[in-house]
Amino acid sequence: MTATVDRTMRAAPADVGFFVVVFAIARRGLQRVVRIPALMLPALLMPVFFVVAFSGSFSSAVQVEGYGTNEAVNWMAAWAVMQGAAFAGVGAAGAAATDLENGFFDRLLLAPVKPLAIVTGLVMYGQARSLVPTTLVLIVAVLLGADLPGGVPGVVALYVAGIGVATFISLFGLVVAFRLRTTRSLSLIQIAIFSFMFLSIGQAPLVAIEGWLHHVARINPMTNILRLARQGFLGDIGWSTTWPGLVAIASLCAVFGLFAWRGVARLRP
Amino acid sequence: MSASSTVAQVAILSRRSVLGTFRQPQSWVPGFFFPLMLAAVYSSQFAKVVDLPTFPFEIDSFLEFILPASILQGVAFGATNGASDLAADIEGGFIDRLLASPVPRQVILVSRLAGSAIFASAQAIVLMLVFLVFGASIAGGFPAAITLVLVGALLALGLGSLGCAIAFRSGSQEVVQGTFPLIFVLIFVSSAFFPTELMEGWYGAVAERNPMTWIIDPARRLTIEEFAWSDAGQALGLCAVFAIVAIAVASGQQRRRLRTS
Numbered sequence: 001m002t003a004t005v006d007r008t009m010r011a012a013p014a015d016v017g018f019f020v021v022v023f024a025i026a027r028r029g030l031q032r033v034v035r036i037p038a039l040m041l042p043a044l045l046m047p048v049f050f051v052v053a054f055s056g057s058f059s060s061a062v063q064v065e066g067y068g069t070n071e072a073v074n075w076m077a078a079w080a081v082m083q084g085a086a087f088a089g090v091g092a093a094g095a096a097a098t099d100l101e102n103g104f105f106d107r108l109l110l111a112p113v114k115p116l117a118i119v120t121g122l123v124m125y126g127q128a129r130s131l132v133p134t135t136l137v138l139i140v141a142v143l144l145g146a147d148l149p150g151g152v153p154g155v156v157a158l159y160v161a162g163i164g165v166a167t168f169i170s171l172f173g174l175v176v177a178f179r180l181r182t183t184r185s186l187s188l189i190q191i192a193i194f195s196f197m198f199l200s201i202g203q204a205p206l207v208a209i210e211g212w213l214h215h216v217a218r219i220n221p222m223t224n225i226l227r228l229a230r231q232g233f234l235g236d237i238g239w240s241t242t243w244p245g246l247v248a249i250a251s252l253c254a255v256f257g258l259f260a261w262r263g264v265a266r267l268r269p
Numbered sequence: 270m271s272a273s274s275t276v277a278q279v280a281i282l283s284r285r286s287v288l289g290t291f292r293q294p295q296s297w298v299p300g301f302f303f304p305l306m307l308a309a310v311y312s313s314q315f316a317k318v319v320d321l322p323t324f325p326f327e328i329d330s331f332l333e334f335i336l337p338a339s340i341l342q343g344v345a346f347g348a349t350n351g352a353s354d355l356a357a358d359i360e361g362g363f364i365d366r367l368l369a370s371p372v373p374r375q376v377i378l379v380s381r382l383a384g385s386a387i388f389a390s391a392q393a394i395v396l397m398l399v400f401l402v403f404g405a406s407i408a409g410g411f412p413a414a415i416t417l418v419l420v421g422a423l424l425a426l427g428l429g430s431l432g433c434a435i436a437f438r439s440g441s442q443e444v445v446q447g448t449f450p451l452i453f454v455l456i457f458v459s460s461a462f463f464p465t466e467l468m469e470g471w472y473g474a475v476a477e478r479n480p481m482t483w484i485i486d487p488a489r490r491l492t493i494e495e496f497a498w499s500d501a502g503q504a505l506g507l508c509a510v511f512a513i514v515a516i517a518v519a520s521g522q523q524r525r526r527l528r529t530s
Contacts, residue, residue, distance in 0.1 A: 042450060049454060056472025057463045064317045191302060198306065204314035213313030 018120075021113045025121025029095050030128055040129070043091055047084030047133045048140050051077055055144055058203060066205035068234045069147070077141035078230035079202045081158060082222075084133025085165040086193050090186065092126030092166075093173020097183040105267070115264040119174060119257070126170030127163050134162040146233055154232015157242065161229035164249030169193055171256035178263030201226050221248035278372055279380045286384025289354055290347070296354075300346035300392060304339035305399060311335055311462060318467075325466045326493050332405040337417065337488040338461035340396050341481070344389045344421045345428055345452045349445065351385035352432020356442040368527070378523050382429050382516070389425030393418045409496035416501045420488055423508035428452060430515035437522035460485050483507055 033040040054076035062072050069075055099105040108118060138158065148154055173189045180188070199213060200222035209217055217223050228245025231237055290296050312332040318324060319331055328334055358364045367377055397407070397414060407413050436445050458472070459465075459481035468476050476482055484507050487500035 038447075042447075046450060049450075049457075052472070053454075053457045056468055056470070056476075057457065058315075059469040059472070060321065060323065060467035061315060061318055061463070063321055063323075187299065191299070194303070195306060198310045203311075208315075208317050209313050210316040211313045213310060 018114055018117045021117035022121040022124060025118060026124035026128060029092065029122065029125030032095065033091070033129065039091070039094075040132075043084065043087035043129070044133055044136060046087065047080045047137050050083055051080035051137050051140055052144065054079065054203065055141075061204065064204070064208045066207035068205070071145055071147065073141055073144045073146045074233040075230070076203070077137060077146050077233055078158060078161070078226060080137045080141075081134050081162050082165050082197065082202070082226060082229060084137055085130040085162040086169050086197060088130035088133065088166045089126045089169025089171075090173055090189055090193065091129050092122045092170035093177045093189055094183065094186050095125065096122050096174055097177040097181070097185055100177065100181045100267075101183055106269075109264075109268050115268065116261055119171070119260050119264055122174060123167055123170045126166045130162050130166035131159070134159055141233075148232055149235055150232025150237050153237040157232050157237060157245075158229050161225050161245060161249070164245075164253070165225060168249060168252035168256050171253060171260045174260040175256055175263050178260065178267055196220070197222055221252060224248045275373055275376060278376045279383060282376060282380030283383040283387065286351065286354065286381055287387055290350060290384070290388055296350045297347065297388075297392075300343045300350070301395065303346065304343040304396060307342070307462075308332060308335050308339045308400070309403075315463075318463075321467075323467060325464050326489075328493055330404060332400060332403060333493055334464075334489065335462065336397070336400050336405055336407075336492050337420075337485050338456070339400070340393045340417055340421050341424060341461060341485065342456055343392050343396055344425050345449075345456060347388050347392055348385050348425045348428035349432055349449045349452065351381060351388070351425075351429045352436045353442050353445045355381050355433050356436035356440060356445045359436060359440040360442060374523065374527060375520070378430075378433060378516075378519055381433060382426050382519075385425045385429035386422040389421045390418050393421035405492075407492050408494055409491040412496045412501070413491035416491055416496075416504060417488060420484065420504050420508050423505065423512050424484070426512040427508060427515040430512065430519040434515070434519040434522040437519065437526045440526075455479065455481055460489070480507065480511070 051073065055071075055073040058076070059072045061067070062069060062075060067075055096105065099108070109115075138155070142148070150157070172192070173186075176185050176189050176192075179185075199216045200220045201209070201217055202222075206214065206217055206223065224244035225248050226245075227241045228249075231241045312330060312335065315331045319326070319328055319334070326334060355364075364377065368374070397417065401407070407417075409416070432445055432448065435448055439445070459476050459479040461481065465473055465476045465482060467473075484504050487503040490497065490500045491504070
């Protein structure tokens with residue numbers, strides 16, 4: 001893995017192309033999970049378990065008004081996909097934190113590479129990782145009886161939302177990892193992400209949620225992202241449920257991207 | 270080695286175990302944060318579910334329904350961390366130093382489990398107090414509350430023993446931590462977060478046969494309905510049997526490690 005980047009550096013030590021570095025870092029991350037499957041396994045199995053468990057446990061919850069479906073799996077599949085994408089994002093931050101601890105990141109920063117290329121490479125790794133749980137959960141959801149009336153556009157919306165979540169969570173994780181420079185930061189990242197995701201319409205529609213959570217879920221950007229992801233399971237695709245999710249993803253990526261870029265720039269000696 | 274000396278050693282090592290947990294917030298914070306967070310979220314998300322005609326309990330708030338599950342979830346976090354600390358002691362060589370000292374071998378496991386049980390009891394009390402502050406009530410009163418604390422302590426002994434068995438077997442913190450999702454699965458595929466009466470198909474059938482359900486259901490009746498010796502006996506009895514079996518497994522793994530090391 002290290003050799004992948006090192007070969008790239010040796011090929012053009014003075015002027016390494018932006019995308020060469022991006023792809024090298026992303027490939028290094030993917031090679032790492034191929035060589036150490038244990039790193040990827042929980043992130044793969046947990047979303048699959050979630051779609052089975054949430055659909056099974058809360059199968060009668062859809063009797064409450066507002067779900068728009070009689071099958072819990074139609075509601076829970078997108079929720080499980082988002083969690084799988086979030087795990088992928090945490091994985092990207094974890095890779096960065098590990099490299100910060102073992103000194104590889106210091107060597108990377110001494111090389112003639114742009115900080116933005118490092119961040120982009122790590123995010124691309126997170127995005128690529130997210131495709132696996134998204135596909136796996138989708139297959140399991142269909143096996144469990146998910147309807148997908150939204151057809152191919154609905155599936156596209158699901159993947160867009162999954163990649164979007166993996167992107168901004170990778171960026172958020174990198175902000176924290178660059179600041180704390182330790183793998184212990186991962187528990188902090190997980191707590192923050194867990195809170196962000198659960199305080200939304202993950203398991204229940206907004207009209208069914210009561211009290212303080214109703215107000216929090218209404219303004220939580222994750223609610224619009226879930227609407228984007230879930231629409232293909234509940235009916236036809238509509239622009240009114242698509243654009244707010246896209247805006248939420250773009251906004252979160254812009255904010256965390258800026259901080260991540262500044263964070264990696266500060267790490268340079 | 271006199272009995273008083275052995276008790277003193279257990280006390281010292283148990284204290285070390287509890288202090289070790291408290292000094293690492295990353296070890297104990299998730300055991301409070303996640304159960305409380307999930308309880309807060311579910312009590313709002315499923316507030317209307319309790320009004321469904323098929324809901325098997327007459328309760329005002331979903332918070333009351335989820336109380337036993339939250340204690341169980343928190344205890345599971347703590348028990349895994351206790352076993353993980355034992356694995357860290359094996360990795361760091363502390364256990365080797367203990368073995369070189371005149372400490373009875375059983376003290377190593379007993380003190381670790383005592384630490385986990387003490388921590389779990391404290392955790393159950395704190396979680397219950399937080400629930401009470403936020404409006405939950407325990408219909409079974411003080412006896413039910415005591416039963417819940419004891420259930421938490423016994424479960425910590427059982428789950429902690431299984432974790433210690435894995436720690437003795439593998440000697441790796443990573444392996445012990447890797448078992449937590451299995452406990453999570455065991456808790457989730459039960460009546461912990463939703464009544465099994467409302468679960469459909471094979472999932473409901475599996476949840477009804479999950480031993481966690483047999484512990485959670487009587488514990489829940491104690492909090493929602495009233496105190497009954499039969500419910501207390503079922504919850505405590507099952508936890509005690511589980512703890513005894515798990516301790517036997519952990520002792521076996523400890524002996525095996527001593528033979529091979």
